[in-house]
Amino acid sequence: MQQIIEVIKQAFGLIPFEQLVREFMLYSTKEPWFFTEFSFLFTFGIFLFFYALLFTQNAWRKIYLIAFSLFFYYKSSGPYLALFVFQIVADFFFARKIERTEGASRRVWVTFAVLFSLSFLLYFKYANFLLANTNWLLLTHFEPVDLFLPIGISFYTFQSISYVVDVYRRQIPSSENFLDYAFYMTFFPHLVAGPIVRAKDFLGQINAPENLDARKYKESLLRIMLGLAKKLLIADYLGKYVDMVFENPSFYSGGENLLGALAYSFQIYFDFSGYSDIAIGLALLLGYRLKENFDHPYGSYNVTEFWRKWHISLSTWLRDYVYIPLGGNRKGTLNTYLFLLITMLVGGFWHGASWQFVCWGAAHGLALALHKALHKYLPENKLMGFLGGITTFVFVTFCWIFFRASDFDTALLMLNQMAVSTSLTDFIGFWFSRKELLIVLICLLIWTLIPANWKRTLFEGTFYIPSFLWFFFLLAVLQLIVQFRDTLVQPFIYFQF
Amino acid sequence: MKRLYLIWAALSFILACSALYLYSYIPSTYLLADLELKKLFSIEKPADEVAEIIEVAKIDTIPTYVLPKDTTQMVYSEIPEPILPDSSLDDSTQHRVLLIGDSEAGGIKNVLNDYCQSNGHKLVATVEWASATSLNFAKSDTISKIIKRYHPSFVFVLFGLNEVLAKDYTTRKQLAKSFQKRLNGLPYAWIGPTNWGYDYVVSDAFQAAADSAAFFSSKHLILPKATDGRHPSLPGYRIWMGNVANWLQESSRWKIRMMPPERFGYPKKYKAIVLNAADYRGY
Numbered sequence: 001m002q003q004i005i006e007v008i009k010q011a012f013g014l015i016p017f018e019q020l021v022r023e024f025m026l027y028s029t030k031e032p033w034f035f036t037e038f039s040f041l042f043t044f045g046i047f048l049f050f051y052a053l054l055f056t057q058n059a060w061r062k063i064y065l066i067a068f069s070l071f072f073y074y075k076s077s078g079p080y081l082a083l084f085v086f087q088i089v090a091d092f093f094f095a096r097k098i099e100r101t102e103g104a105s106r107r108v109w110v111t112f113a114v115l116f117s118l119s120f121l122l123y124f125k126y127a128n129f130l131l132a133n134t135n136w137l138l139l140t141h142f143e144p145v146d147l148f149l150p151i152g153i154s155f156y157t158f159q160s161i162s163y164v165v166d167v168y169r170r171q172i173p174s175s176e177n178f179l180d181y182a183f184y185m186t187f188f189p190h191l192v193a194g195p196i197v198r199a200k201d202f203l204g205q206i207n208a209p210e211n212l213d214a215r216k217y218k219e220s221l222l223r224i225m226l227g228l229a230k231k232l233l234i235a236d237y238l239g240k241y242v243d244m245v246f247e248n249p250s251f252y253s254g255g256e257n258l259l260g261a262l263a264y265s266f267q268i269y270f271d272f273s274g275y276s277d278i279a280i281g282l283a284l285l286l287g288y289r290l291k292e293n294f295d296h297p298y299g300s301y302n303v304t305e306f307w308r309k310w311h312i313s314l315s316t317w318l319r320d321y322v323y324i325p326l327g328g329n330r331k332g333t334l335n336t337y338l339f340l341l342i343t344m345l346v347g348g349f350w351h352g353a354s355w356q357f358v359c360w361g362a363a364h365g366l367a368l369a370l371h372k373a374l375h376k377y378l379p380e381n382k383l384m385g386f387l388g389g390i391t392t393f394v395f396v397t398f399c400w401i402f403f404r405a406s407d408f409d410t411a412l413l414m415l416n417q418m419a420v421s422t423s424l425t426d427f428i429g430f431w432f433s434r435k436e437l438l439i440v441l442i443c444l445l446i447w448t449l450i451p452a453n454w455k456r457t458l459f460e461g462t463f464y465i466p467s468f469l470w471f472f473f474l475l476a477v478l479q480l481i482v483q484f485r486d487t488l489v490q491p492f493i494y495f496q497f
Numbered sequence: 498m499k500r501l502y503l504i505w506a507a508l509s510f511i512l513a514c515s516a517l518y519l520y521s522y523i524p525s526t527y528l529l530a531d532l533e534l535k536k537l538f539s540i541e542k543p544a545d546e547v548a549e550i551i552e553v554a555k556i557d558t559i560p561t562y563v564l565p566k567d568t569t570q571m572v573y574s575e576i577p578e579p580i581l582p583d584s585s586l587d588d589s590t591q592h593r594v595l596l597i598g599d600s601e602a603g604g605i606k607n608v609l610n611d612y613c614q615s616n617g618h619k620l621v622a623t624v625e626w627a628s629a630t631s632l633n634f635a636k637s638d639t640i641s642k643i644i645k646r647y648h649p650s651f652v653f654v655l656f657g658l659n660e661v662l663a664k665d666y667t668t669r670k671q672l673a674k675s676f677q678k679r680l681n682g683l684p685y686a687w688i689g690p691t692n693w694g695y696d697y698v699v700s701d702a703f704q705a706a707a708d709s710a711a712f713f714s715s716k717h718l719i720l721p722k723a724t725d726g727r728h729p730s731l732p733g734y735r736i737w738m739g740n741v742a743n744w745l746q747e748s749s750r751w752k753i754r755m756m757p758p759e760r761f762g763y764p765k766k767y768k769a770i771v772l773n774a775a776d777y778r779g780y
Contacts, residue, residue, distance in 0.1 A: 038514055038517065038518070038537055041510055041513075041514050042510065042511065042514035042515070042518070044510055045507050045508070045509070045510025045511035045512075045513075045514060046507070046511060047507075048503065048506060048507035048510065049504065049507035049508070049511065051503070051507075052500045052503035052504045052507055053500075055500055055503060211500075212500075212502040212503045212506065213502060214502060216502070217502040217505070217506055220506070221506065221509070247646060248645070248646050251642065251646070285503070285506055467502070467505070470509065471505075471508075471509040471512065471513065474509050474510070474513045475512075475513040475516060475517075478513055478514070478517055479517065479534065482517065482535050482536070482537055483534070483535050
């Protein structure tokens, strides 16, 4: 025991406290804060302790959480915090104004509020895309602007739009308390990469957070641990191979390219669903329920079902604020297909300012329209379901190639490699050169085939573990991550959108 | 009671993370079922403490080059005082750096990474080709492929340790020339192997093959070495890099900014490629 105390004393003597505090307080472009940073998890623990003490003091609790959320955003995006705060203040007043006005001026105000929110997104995300295409079309020579995309701008812009539009539609009253609105917008679990939370789902919870009981404690910890493992152990591991293949597909055989696309399909799922799991788990610890963002999407029988289960908060947002306002299925069959296509084009464009994302959105839009046109003619039985599941998975994976590739040429090169130089020997060679990766991919495919309710039963089975053991469970998972994670932790894929 | 689980959750995070942080600061490493328990990060000493490290490292290193009768008189090279960059150097130039070499490149890569990050450059990849000689680098197309893949704007070349006993000057020079062509006109800094008592022709042959002022001969440096007697120890690599950095800023053909790093131990964000000459195409 004496020896252990000596070792700990020695370790404490080596900790440069002053330097650590200085580095902690400053924003670093090289090391922005993610949920996967251990410094975040440690700080979150301290934050949570004081949050517990303030839990019954409603106003102080809100102020405390807003302050931490703003600090979190500052650590992720630095000076863009000012822009974010400005947008929150402006949107709050716009919503108040919209609520108080009637008739045409009400429409003018909502249009202005939406354009105001969109203007920041358009400037930061699409300015260079616009310049590049203008140069190409008009043979002009505009220089690209040196812009850094504020993290989470696509997500919080959509949130603020949904808020002002819902107030305009009188689906919710505008928030009278600025603190409540700021709380909704800044709530750090969903701030930088979703899920896109609707005001109508969240504003009502703000002043009545749920108490953390044993079950919620276990559920939230499990979600956080699962999310960390999904991201750091699975997605980052697959990402190493994906980066190699997508960087130069011509160096790899058709089979290797095929497995690269498959690996990306799982990488993006485990990366983004891992982030969502952490966000939902953190929010639950704080007493708030965020809606699920993924529901086993790769087990979908068709592309329509896939979009009901993949990035649910975005697909429902697009449905409610693009597809239905366009006319939905109320303006005839052909128009329905057209609206589906337009909605998915918007979805594609939301992901990034490049024609690949537009192409990705168009492919999904066409597939949705095709499924809508044909599904009533297709028989419903197990075999069709199985075939539909495979077709959907292959189609989605194929589309991811355009989503991930750095440009069109790379995507086409990959497809060409798959088409002309794939043979069985590729996979035999792959087995000998990258056995572990192939085993992981096979395990993930099997995991996809397991019914969702089995997984849920397994998930809930862990709740029988006594509460005091969960600390050791958390420690073991964190050490497991340190043990096997890649030395280079990649940012979450959806941070770039 | 209502807040019991909230406090317990907070303590779970604080205690679990504290345990991992504390373990990283403990000098010892522990095993679990023969598996080394990895640490969250490794502690790197700041640059101003390197002198102290060298003192400690002397115990674990053996002197090389000319062994004096009285080893207490052994004088090692030192990290030189930094030379301020040439005024013609553009501080804002940020290079994509590629490091190519043999096992000595594997040793120096982390130190180079610290210099690069501290000076605004990006070390994109390192190629550590164990047991390789100029024959491998000249004959294989691996390097050309790697250059094509990583698009570096500046290349560090560091090999030769595995051929310091070679005496065929003409052949080495021809091989070195063939390799130099593979760089395809990219700016580079070619660093000669460290001296461990022998260096018959290799540094001279490489110098003759390289462009003028693009080769840094390491023959004159006496570096603290690891106990294998060949490779420099960590302090040795830092002294070596310090000398190379001054040369790069002061008199190399393609000068780049290389001031001493603010600290050692920057995150390793490069792609580390490890090859072995023994199992690669027979070269």
